[in-house]
Amino acid sequence: MTDLIKIVKLNKQYENEDVVTPVLHELSFNIKSGEFVSIIGPSGSGKSTLMHILGFLDRLSSGEYFFEDKDVSKFTEDELAQMRSQKVGFVFQQFNLLPKTSVLENVKLPLLYVDITEGERDKRAREAVKSVGLEHRVNYLSNQLSGGEKQRVAIARALVNNPAVIFADEPTGNLDSKSGQQIMKLLYDLNTKEGHTVILVTHETYTAEHAKRILKLKDGNLVSDELVPEDRRQNAISGELK
Numbered sequence: 001m002t003d004l005i006k007i008v009k010l011n012k013q014y015e016n017e018d019v020v021t022p023v024l025h026e027l028s029f030n031i032k033s034g035e036f037v038s039i040i041g042p043s044g045s046g047k048s049t050l051m052h053i054l055g056f057l058d059r060l061s062s063g064e065y066f067f068e069d070k071d072v073s074k075f076t077e078d079e080l081a082q083m084r085s086q087k088v089g090f091v092f093q094q095f096n097l098l099p100k101t102s103v104l105e106n107v108k109l110p111l112l113y114v115d116i117t118e119g120e121r122d123k124r125a126r127e128a129v130k131s132v133g134l135e136h137r138v139n140y141l142s143n144q145l146s147g148g149e150k151q152r153v154a155i156a157r158a159l160v161n162n163p164a165v166i167f168a169d170e171p172t173g174n175l176d177s178k179s180g181q182q183i184m185k186l187l188y189d190l191n192t193k194e195g196h197t198v199i200l201v202t203h204e205t206y207t208a209e210h211a212k213r214i215l216k217l218k219d220g221n222l223v224s225d226e227l228v229p230e231d232r233r234q235n236a237i238s239g240e241l242k
Contacts, residue, residue, distance in 0.1 A: 003066075004164060004197055005031040005054060010063035012049055012220075023049050024220045027063070031199065033164070036191040038200045038208035041217035048169060050217070051201045055088050055167045056080045068164065085113065089158025089166045093173035095150045097142040097157075103129060104138050107156045114161070128156040131194075132186060148179030155186060165197040166190070172207060181239065184210050188237060209236040 012024040024046045031037050041047045052058040053065065056072070059080075065072040067083070075083070089110075097106050107125040114121070129138050132152040142150060151171060158166050168187060172180030188210050190196045200211055208214050209228050216224040 002033055003030045004033040004035075004068060006064075006066040007054075008064040008066075010050075010053070010065065011061050012046070012053065012058075013061045022220060024053075024060075027222045029215060029222065029225055031197070033197055034191075034195050035213065036188070036198045036200070036211040038202060038211040038214045039217065040202055040205065040208045040214055042203060044219075045217040046220040047201050047203075047217050051167055051169055051199065054199065055090060056084045085110065086161065087164045089161065089163040091151070091154050091158050091166065091168040091171045093170040095142075095147075095154050095174070097150055097153055099143040100141055102139050102141055103134060103145070103153050103156075106142055106153055107160055110157060110161050124160055125156075128160040129153075131159060131190075132156045146179065147175050148182055151175060151179070151183050152186065155183075155190075159190075159196075165199060167199050167201070169201045170203070171200070172202075172204075180207075185237065206236055206239070209233055 007027055007029050010024060010027040011022070013020055013022045027050070039047045039050060049058065053060050060073055063073070067087070072080070072083070104122070104125050107128050108121050111121040111124060126135070126138065129135055132155050134149060134152050134156065137145065137149060142153060145153065171187070172183055175183060184207060187198055187200065191198045198211070200208065202208050209232050211228060212233070213225070213227050215222060
């Protein structure tokens with residue numbers, strides 16, 4: 001596997017008038033194409049800020065960020081927007097679906113600015129819906145779905161552009177335990193069976209252990225970068241059926 005993401009001495013700080021608030025400190029790590037990596041840490045550790053930088057929603061303050069060997073830190077705002085629309089898919093805790101719009105139309109949203117025919121948009125969206133097991137709900141309005149089904153729609157929407165990486169930010173945070181387990185099994189299968197690169201942000205150890213590797217943040221520092229032992233990973237995955 002080749003490096004998809006390379007981070008070198010990344011720092012992030014926010015400035016408000018004369019007040020400087022450091023958030024991330026000298027982070028360095030690589031993520032290969034096809035990996036499933038969790039970023040874990042307590043509230044305030046900087047994990048969501050890091051995901052926003054990796055997903056082209058925010059900029060680093062100093063250091064280097066290479067995505068597919070391109071130096072992202074030098075990109076213009078238009079270039080970052082293009083990367084967001086073409087290279088990444090996002091899954092958020094809040095689902096972010098249009099409530100009185102069908103599953104199919106919600107999934108098609110990222111394709112609105114892609115230069116393809118309406119027929120091709122429809123085909124891609126239906127394939128994405130099928131990949132998350134919701135083809136029987138394709139014409140339902142999103143406000144007619146359960147929480148777990150809404151998150152599946154959000155994952156289908158993230159997949160529809162065939163992104164290089166899927167970012168999932170606390171994807172089980174608004175779900176009951178059974179639905180959360182099903183969503184984690186889906187992300188696991190998208191990685192292991194279909195080869196999608198997945199980067200998961202969570203504060204829960206058992207959720208993080210669905211990944212092959214865990215980056216742990218504390219107070220904006222990368223305090224560990226460890227592989228998940230296979231027995232612990234299998235225990236997390238088998239727990240989906242309980």
